[in-house]
Every structure is written in structure tokens, then in C-alpha cells.
Amino acid sequence: MSEPDFDIAILGGGPTGCALALMLARATHRPDRIALFQSDQAASYGYVPEKDPRVLAINHGSRVLLESLKGFPNVAAGIRTIHVSQRGRLGNTLIKHTDFDVPQLGCVVRYGQLHTALRQAVETSGVRIFAGAVAEITGQDSLCVRIDQDQNRVSAAMAVQADGRPGKLADRTYSQMALVTQAKSGLPRSGWAFERFTREGPLAVLPHPEASDQQSIVWCCSPVRAAELQALSADQFSGALTHMFGERLGTLTINGPVTAFPLTLNLNHQLVDGRIVAIGNAAQTLHPVAGQGLNLGLRDAATLAQTLKPWLVNPTRSPIGDLERFQQRRKSDRQVTVRLTDLMSRAFTTGLPQIEHAAGLTLLAMDMFPALRAPLARHLLQGLRA
Ligand SMILES: Cc1cc2nc3c(=O)[nH]c(=O)nc-3n(C[C@H](O)[C@H](O)[C@H](O)COP(=O)(O)OP(=O)(O)OC[C@H]3O[C@@H](n4cnc5c(N)ncnc54)[C@H](O)[C@@H]3O)c2cc1C
Known part of the structure; x- marks a missing residue:
């Protein structure tokens, strides 16, 4: 078989695709044999990442990784304290940076x-x-990436799907939307992030990267x-949010x-x-x-780059064994994080007083006993590292 055009083709230049490209570039002496396909400037695609309204809470581990890659933005708001509470019920907990001896829990x-x-x-x-380039994988035996639905193709020894789309039907469609916006606060508290569980779903109030108030x-x-809230005037929305x-x-x-997601x-x-x-x-x-x-996605990228390092020395051999090792190494962290967030998103919205009360008591117990709080907080800070 003739040598493919690239060793690795990465489809999708979002944060995980870019972070992977940077880590692979450091792991090989031939970074020019890594190709990154980014659809975001394609006029037909209609999505401009620079204007994406999302703000992202980045945990301490991810920040350290991004800084080491020189891919961390200049503007960020630090989180030093996280306040977790349940609306209308007993129980809240505080997670502080001093509990973990780090300057910030995240940002x-x-x-x-x-x-x-x-x-x-x-x-x-x-x-x-x-x-x-809107890229698409064609063929498995001689792997090709087709660009922009035309005849323009390149070949690669292996490909990474980092396009942000799971490529299968959802395991669960939450009967929830996330409304993302920004608000000025009357009594700002620098470095505080709030996660408030309500019967409708969780409400996060985070520091804003660009202004302390x-x-x-x-x-x-x-x-x-969500549709009702979006139809409100700004004043009415603000009133509902404060309430x-x-x-x-x-x-x-x-x-x-x-904006609704x-x-x-x-x-x-x-x-x-x-x-x-x-x-x-x-x-x-x-x-x-x-x-x-994203924190989980960055751990995927870091583990993949680490697993592929030996293969990059001799990319003529099959990468399949290394990829299967990668899958195995990522299993626990992915399962624990996905299940934990799924549980957190639903425990407070069951409408069953016993369950909601138990969830509130869990928060209270976590506040009283640091030994209960530490494993959860540590997982959210760093995840499980293989
Ligand atoms: C409301 C909301 C709040 C969130 N808050 C947080 C948070 O606080 N912390 C956190 O860690 N995570 C958060 N997330 C999750 C986070 O946004 C995602 O996990 C993260 O963006 C995933 O990054 P990614 O690079 O895998 O995918 P994406 O960000 O989706 O990037 C994929 C890229 O691939 C490109 N692409 C798609 N198809 C192709 C193609 N065929 N060819 C080439 N390129 C292609 C796309 O244009 C895009 O630029 C939040 C998500 C939502 C919806």
C-alpha cells in the first residue's frame, strides 16, 4: 500500500480537535503529517465559533493542560468558591479552593x-x-477524507472524529433546554459560582469572564x-431569574x-x-x-495523544491495537462523569418529595462532612485519570 497523505486526520477543529492536534504535534517530529479539518469558516455551514454564546467552566486540570498548550484565552474569570443549593428545600454545600490547596477551583x-x-x-x-473544509470519511480499508462534497480527497492512516456530533440517536433527550445569557448583579461576589437545583432543572450563575459585576x-x-421565558421582555426575564x-x-x-440549547x-x-x-x-x-x-473531552484528547505517541514513531503499522487500548483507558471516566451529571440533572426534578428531600440531605451532609464532599469535588475538578 502506498504511503497515505497523512498519519492522522482530525475532523472538527472545536476545542477538543484543536487540543488533540496540539498534543499530537508535540508527540511527533512530523507535525506536518497531521491534518485538521475545520468546517467553521465554510459559508454554507452557517456557524461561527467565535460568536458562540456559550461560556464554559473549565476545571483546574483542564486549565493547566490548555496553558501548557498555549491555547488558554487571555480573558478568564476565576472560580474560588462553588455554592450548591436546592430551591425551596433544606441543604446546601460550599466547595472552596482552600479545601484542595489550589489557587482556584476552575475558571x-x-x-x-x-x-x-x-x-x-x-x-x-x-x-x-x-x-x-466540511470533511467526511469515506472508505475504511484505504481511509479517505472527502472535503466539501467534491472530488477533493486526502488519505490518512487513521482518523479522529472530533466534529461534536455523536452520530447516533440520543440515549436520552432531556425534557430540558438550557437558556444561556448574561446578567448584571446588584451585589456581585468575586470568584463565586452558584449551582442552584430547582424543580425545573439546574440554574448556574457563574462569574463572567469579561466583567466582575x-x-x-x-x-x-x-x-x-423556555419558550415562555424567551417571549418575555428583558425586565420580565430579569424578574423571573431573580425570583x-x-x-x-x-x-x-x-x-x-x-439563546436556547x-x-x-x-x-x-x-x-x-x-x-x-x-x-x-x-x-x-x-x-x-x-x-x-469539555473537561471530559479534553481528557479524551490527552489520553488519545498519550496512547498514540509510540505509534507515531512508526505509523506504517496498524493503529488498531492502540485505539482499542485508548477505548479501554477512557471507559471509567466517561461512564462515571456521564452518569453523575445525568443523576445530578434529574435528582431534584422528580416531583417526588422523598427523593428531592434525600437529595437536599445529601447536600447538607456534604456540607457538614468534608470527607463526603471531597470525592465528588475532586472528580469534578480533575476527572478520573487513567
Ligand atoms: C449550554 C451549554 C453549556 C455548557 N457548559 C459547559 C461548561 O461549563 N464546561 C464544560 O466543560 N462543557 C460545557 N458544555 C459542553 C461543551 O460545550 C462541549 O462539551 C464542547 O464544546 C465539546 O467540544 P468539541 O470540540 O468536542 O465539539 P464542538 O465544540 O461541537 O466543536 C466541533 C467543531 O467541529 C466542526 N465540525 C462539525 N462537523 C464538521 C465536519 N464535517 N468537518 C469539519 N469540521 C466539522 C464544528 O464546526 C465545530 O467547530 C456546555 C454545553 C452547553 C450546550
């Missing part, structure tokens, strides 16, 4: 600014970028309620558009199909409660 960044920082780092890494809001609620969150930060006044859970048990492997949201999508999706 909040804009998706667009993270994307730009990673993208700029890839541009100087030696990786070959196909910008504006602003909060980033992720409000999960039923699709019907739902309570007075901890004074009055919350929204001052940005409200449908929420689904997907967990691909089979990450590997021959010489094709999935990472990030292409491998799993999860509820945004506790901000775990």
Missing part, C-alpha cells in the same frame, strides 16, 4: 475566545489546517417554560441575548471503528450541569 471562559486561542496555537504548531447564566428548564435564583447576588438584570445525553460505548476513533462531543454529550462536557 470561566467564552467558547469563542477559547476557540481563537487554540486555533492560533495550532496555526504555529506545524499541523496542516484545512480551514473551511456580570454573571454568566445557564438556566435549564422545560422546553415549554428563581434568590437574593444572594441582589437583583439580576439581563443585558444580553437569551436543546439538551441530550449520548454515550457511545464503541469509540473505535477500525481506524476511526471518536473524542469529545462526538464520543459523548452530557447535561451541562456542573460544566463537565
Whole structure:
């Protein structure tokens, strides 16, 4: 068989695809044999990552990784304390950075600014970028990537699906939407993030990366309620938000558009199909409660880069054994994180007083006994590392 054009083709230049490209570039002396396909500038695609309204809570482990890759944005708001509570019931807990001896538990960044920082780092890494290319894998034996549905193809020894799409029907469609916006707070508290569980779904009020008196809001609620809230005026929306969150930060006044994201859970048990492997949201999508999706995707990318390092020395041999090892190494962390966030998203919305009360007592017990709080907090901070 003739030598393929590339050793590795990465389909999707979102945060996990870019982070993987950077780690692989460091693991090989031939970064030019890695290709990254980014559809985001394709006019036909209609999605501009720089304008994505999401803000992302990045945990301490992910921040350290992104900084080491020089892909961390200049603008970020630190989280030093996380306040977790349940609306209308007893029980709350505080997780503090001092509990773990770290300067911050994590931070909040804009998706667009993270994307730009990673993208700029890839541009100087030696990786070959196909910008504006909507790529698709054709053929398994001689793996080809078809670009923009035309005859333009390149071949690769293996491919990574990092396009953010799980490629199968959802395991669970949450009857929740996430409404994302920003609000000015009357009594700002620097470095505090709040996760408030309500009967409708979790409400996260996070520091805003660009202004200390602003909060980033992720409000999960039923699709019907989301449509009602979106139809409100800014003043009415602010009133409903302050009522739902309570007075901890004074009055919350929204001052940005409200964007709705449908929420689904997907967990691909089979990450590997021959010489094709999935990472990030292409491998799993999860509820945004506790901000775990990207953190998990970055751990996928880091483990894949580490597993492929020996193969990159001699990419003429088959990568299939290494890919299967990767799948095995990622199993526990993916399962635990997906199940934990699924449980957290639903435990407080059952409408069953016994379960909601038990969930509240769990928060209370975690607040009283650090030994109960530590494993959960540590997982959310760093995940399970293989
Ligand atoms: C409301 C909300 C809040 C969230 N908050 C958090 C949080 O606080 N913390 C956290 O860790 N996670 C959070 N997440 C999850 C996080 O956004 C995702 O896990 C993360 O964006 C996944 O990154 P990715 O690179 O795998 O996929 P994506 O971000 O989807 O990027 C995929 C990229 O691939 C490109 N692409 C798609 N198809 C092709 C193709 N055929 N060819 C080439 N390119 C293609 C796309 O244009 C896109 O740029 C949140 C999600 C939501 C919806």
C-alpha cells in the first residue's frame, strides 16, 4: 500500500480537535503529517465559533493542560468558591479552593475566545489546517477524507472524529433546554459560582469572564417554560431569574441575548471503528450541569495523544491495537462523569418529595462532612485519570 497523505486526520477543529492536534504535534517530529479539518469558516455551514454564546467552566486540570498548550484565552474569570443549593428545600454545600490547596477551583471562559486561542496555537504548531473544509470519511480499508462534497480527497492512516456530533440517536433527550445569557448583579461576589437545583432543572450563575459585576447564566428548564421565558421582555426575564435564583447576588438584570440549547445525553460505548476513533462531543454529550462536557473531552484528547505517541514513531503499522487500548483507558471516566451529571440533572426534578428531600440531605451532609464532599469535588475538578 502506498504511503497515505497523512498519519492522522482530525475532523472538527472545536476545542477538543484543536487540543488533540496540539498534543499530537508535540508527540511527533512530523507535525506536518497531521491534518485538521475545520468546517467553521465554510459559508454554507452557517456557524461561527467565535460568536458562540456559550461560556464554559473549565476545571483546574483542564486549565493547566490548555496553558501548557498555549491555547488558554487571555480573558478568564476565576472560580474560588462553588455554592450548591436546592430551591425551596433544606441543604446546601460550599466547595472552596482552600479545601484542595489550589489557587482556584476552575475558571470561566467564552467558547469563542477559547476557540481563537487554540486555533492560533495550532496555526504555529506545524499541523496542516484545512480551514473551511466540511470533511467526511469515506472508505475504511484505504481511509479517505472527502472535503466539501467534491472530488477533493486526502488519505490518512487513521482518523479522529472530533466534529461534536455523536452520530447516533440520543440515549436520552432531556425534557430540558438550557437558556444561556448574561446578567448584571446588584451585589456581585468575586470568584463565586452558584449551582442552584430547582424543580425545573439546574440554574448556574457563574462569574463572567469579561466583567466582575456580570454573571454568566445557564438556566435549564422545560422546553415549554423556555419558550415562555424567551417571549418575555428583558425586565420580565430579569424578574423571573431573580425570583428563581434568590437574593444572594441582589437583583439580576439581563443585558444580553437569551439563546436556547436543546439538551441530550449520548454515550457511545464503541469509540473505535477500525481506524476511526471518536473524542469529545462526538464520543459523548452530557447535561451541562456542573460544566463537565469539555473537561471530559479534553481528557479524551490527552489520553488519545498519550496512547498514540509510540505509534507515531512508526505509523506504517496498524493503529488498531492502540485505539482499542485508548477505548479501554477512557471507559471509567466517561461512564462515571456521564452518569453523575445525568443523576445530578434529574435528582431534584422528580416531583417526588422523598427523593428531592434525600437529595437536599445529601447536600447538607456534604456540607457538614468534608470527607463526603471531597470525592465528588475532586472528580469534578480533575476527572478520573487513567
Ligand atoms: C449550554 C451549554 C453549556 C455548557 N457548559 C459547559 C461548561 O461549563 N464546561 C464544560 O466543560 N462543557 C460545557 N458544555 C459542553 C461543551 O460545550 C462541549 O462539551 C464542547 O464544546 C465539546 O467540544 P468539541 O470540540 O468536542 O465539539 P464542538 O465544540 O461541537 O466543536 C466541533 C467543531 O467541529 C466542526 N465540525 C462539525 N462537523 C464538521 C465536519 N464535517 N468537518 C469539519 N469540521 C466539522 C464544528 O464546526 C465545530 O467547530 C456546555 C454545553 C452547553 C450546550
